[in-house]
Amino acid sequence: MNAALWQRYQHWLYYHEGLEFYLDVSRMRFDDAFVETLQPKFDQAFREMAALEGGSIANPDEQRMVGHYWLRDPDLAPTPDLQHDIVDTLAQIEAFTQEIHSGTIHPPQAPKFTDILSIGIGGSALGPEFVAEALAPLSAPLAIHFIDNTDPAGIDRTLSRLGDRLNTTLVLVISKSGGTPETRNGMIEVKHAYTSSGLNFAQHAVAITGRDSGLDKLAKSEGWLAQFPMHDWVGGRTSELSAVGLVAAALQGIDIRAMLAGAKEMDSATRSPHIHGNPAALLALSWYFAGNGRGEKDMVVLPYKDSLLLFSRYLQQLVMESLGKEKDLDGHQVFQGIAVYGNKGSTDQHAYVQQLREGVPNFFLTFIEVLGDRQGPSLEVEPGVTTGDYLSGLLQGTRQALYENHRDSITLTIPTVNPRTVGALIALYERAVGLYGFLVNVNAYHQPGVEAGKKAAASILELQKQVVAALQAEGSSISLEALAEKAGASDQIEAIYKIVRHLAANQRGIVVEGNLGQLGSLMISAT
Numbered sequence: 001m002n003a004a005l006w007q008r009y010q011h012w013l014y015y016h017e018g019l020e021f022y023l024d025v026s027r028m029r030f031d032d033a034f035v036e037t038l039q040p041k042f043d044q045a046f047r048e049m050a051a052l053e054g055g056s057i058a059n060p061d062e063q064r065m066v067g068h069y070w071l072r073d074p075d076l077a078p079t080p081d082l083q084h085d086i087v088d089t090l091a092q093i094e095a096f097t098q099e100i101h102s103g104t105i106h107p108p109q110a111p112k113f114t115d116i117l118s119i120g121i122g123g124s125a126l127g128p129e130f131v132a133e134a135l136a137p138l139s140a141p142l143a144i145h146f147i148d149n150t151d152p153a154g155i156d157r158t159l160s161r162l163g164d165r166l167n168t169t170l171v172l173v174i175s176k177s178g179g180t181p182e183t184r185n186g187m188i189e190v191k192h193a194y195t196s197s198g199l200n201f202a203q204h205a206v207a208i209t210g211r212d213s214g215l216d217k218l219a220k221s222e223g224w225l226a227q228f229p230m231h232d233w234v235g236g237r238t239s240e241l242s243a244v245g246l247v248a249a250a251l252q253g254i255d256i257r258a259m260l261a262g263a264k265e266m267d268s269a270t271r272s273p274h275i276h277g278n279p280a281a282l283l284a285l286s287w288y289f290a291g292n293g294r295g296e297k298d299m300v301v302l303p304y305k306d307s308l309l310l311f312s313r314y315l316q317q318l319v320m321e322s323l324g325k326e327k328d329l330d331g332h333q334v335f336q337g338i339a340v341y342g343n344k345g346s347t348d349q350h351a352y353v354q355q356l357r358e359g360v361p362n363f364f365l366t367f368i369e370v371l372g373d374r375q376g377p378s379l380e381v382e383p384g385v386t387t388g389d390y391l392s393g394l395l396q397g398t399r400q401a402l403y404e405n406h407r408d409s410i411t412l413t414i415p416t417v418n419p420r421t422v423g424a425l426i427a428l429y430e431r432a433v434g435l436y437g438f439l440v441n442v443n444a445y446h447q448p449g450v451e452a453g454k455k456a457a458a459s460i461l462e463l464q465k466q467v468v469a470a471l472q473a474e475g476s477s478i479s480l481e482a483l484a485e486k487a488g489a490s491d492q493i494e495a496i497y498k499i500v501r502h503l504a505a506n507q508r509g510i511v512v513e514g515n516l517g518q519l520g521s522l523m524i525s526a527t
Helices: 003-013 034-052 068-072 080-102 123-135 153-168 180-195 214-222 243-251 257-269 279-290 311-323 349-358 386-402 419-440 448-474 480-487 489-504
Strands: 013-016 023-024 057-059 115-119 143-147 170-175 206-209 226-231 297-303 340-342 362-371 411-413 510-513 525-527
Touching: 003 013, 013 068, 013 080, 013 243, 013 257, 013 279, 023 279, 034 143, 034 214, 034 279, 034 419, 057 297, 068 080, 068 257, 080 123, 080 226, 080 257, 080 489, 115 153, 115 180, 115 243, 123 143, 123 170, 123 180, 123 243, 123 311, 143 180, 153 170, 153 180, 170 180, 170 214, 170 279, 180 214, 206 214, 206 243, 206 489, 214 226, 243 257, 257 419, 279 362, 279 419, 297 311, 349 362, 386 411, 411 419, 448 525, 480 489
Parallel strands: 115 143, 115 170, 170 206, 206 226, 297 340, 297 362, 362 411
Antiparallel strands: 013 023, 023 411, 510 525
């Protein structure tokens, strides 16, 4: 290492003593002049962030505040009612967990619950999945399983893993509105599985949902075991430290108070109005530099720890759903966003580091280093060298090799993977995304593209009903074109073809005859 690079490393290395957390942005090649040009944007971003924490309306689409920061520091919430709500919810989670662990609340046919089946999607699944992979103890009081899609085969596979433990499985149904189709579908499938096994689903079920939502009302009417609130001021991708993530984590024996404490401490660090002393600002600065403030380069996330395997997947939603916007806050078409992908080191060095070093330079990296190798001593796999030494060496060697070939990187270092450091990681990236959104003038707290996709899916399902009704009314085989006309959708022949193909493949009372390679010759009928 030359002297200038060592000086740059010392100058830009951020260290938080309380969290034993390091952030190194020295291998991002911005200069002081670039930082100076961004200073006015950061000054504004810091003011906007302070207003957001103070309760300003940050989601104008839904007239909602954005208050996930209050979850780990209720005193910051803008009203006493909100403060009490946060404190009370946490107390309810801990009391419920104690009753489950002790067997005070138990399934009808067994002394204790043994498993958790968590049903959710998006932020209601990715956070809990990441935290379970990272932190669940090997001897967890309850093992967790997830249904996070509306894939029938995936649902069957998860239920088959539970097998005869279905009667001792606690089901968490997580949906703010209760109407999210994927979650609703999973709940209906699981409820059917319980009924088919002669079990009362309500005696195994917990709702995590908005107050007075359809799901909340259903849970109360059927007498489910418990309901926990999803606040309308907490978005799905920032909900892990709400009941969405804390219920499952507590039930697995994870120290949720430590997670919240780590997040609170990181929040305090990332409130600094000075770029150099704020790790989230340093991340946002680096992201802006890498992609010219337009997301021109992808973010590759490489955690060098098996337990952090799902962190890049969690960040995918947090970053891409927050920042991927067609229009800025002034209504101008900007097509903003940062693509995120990654897996883990050193496994995936064997998969794509060749391209990262020598291929298209359309990315920057984030290495995540964990200083502690394992609990207890490590044996030497060769004189003076352990498996952990190899892992550390591979990280440092890859970072150096990439930098030498003009590939920029960030390195984030934590002492170990524990509830406190995971809470801090979550808080760090939540703040970095918020600051970057302000820098590029987009609303990081709404997701119109997601809603558009849901509406399009609903229109396809409505078209399916029209197609089936038309076929049943016809009573004989007809061509695709005739079917489209009869269904009143002549401009949607391709969609109709895919609908009948899917229905026929699943023996849903539809038959497709003819040469499947010549679509114009196909004849469709209802059985």
